[in-house]
Amino acid sequence: MSEETHIHTYEFAYKNKDGTEMWRCADPTCPPKKYRADLVRDKLSKCPSCEHSYVLDRESMRRRRPKCPRCRDTREGKLARTAGKIAGSLLDDILLEEEFPKVPFPGDNPKQEPKPEGKTL
Numbered sequence: 001m002s003e004e005t006h007i008h009t010y011e012f013a014y015k016n017k018d019g020t021e022m023w024r025c026a027d028p029t030c031p032p033k034k035y036r037a038d039l040v041r042d043k044l045s046k047c048p049s050c051e052h053s054y055v056l057d058r059e060s061m062r063r064r065r066p067k068c069p070r071c072r073d074t075r076e077g078k079l080a081r082t083a084g085k086i087a088g089s090l091l092d093d094i095l096l097e098e099e100f101p102k103v104p105f106p107g108d109n110p111k112q113e114p115k116p117e118g119k120t121l
């Protein structure tokens, strides 16, 4: 049994007549239990997209199926990922050039990778 390490994938269940929001765990292995919103707030929750754990804060709880901050804002997430990729490939290029100076072989077309254009924000 690994109940201690289980992190609930909290999602909105329903609203009581008195206005209390009830949340539940989306994990099928978890017992069908409902939790009051004020009890799950600021607790660790598992992101349904990337399965990383994050703190279920007030902002996340505005959605019925909250995601971690990384997956929540897809625009920012995409930018961060793209930036990471560019930085990574540049670093690779630099290291490769330093260790192995490029000597083009005759008949061998050096591959030109299309460079992403910097967008003006």
Ligand SMILES: [Zn+2]
Binding pocket: 006, 007, 008, 009, 025, 026, 027, 030, 031
């Ligand atoms: Zn659970």
Ligand SMILES: [Zn+2]
Binding pocket: 047, 048, 049, 050, 051, 052, 067, 068, 069, 070, 071, 072
């Ligand atoms: Zn996520």
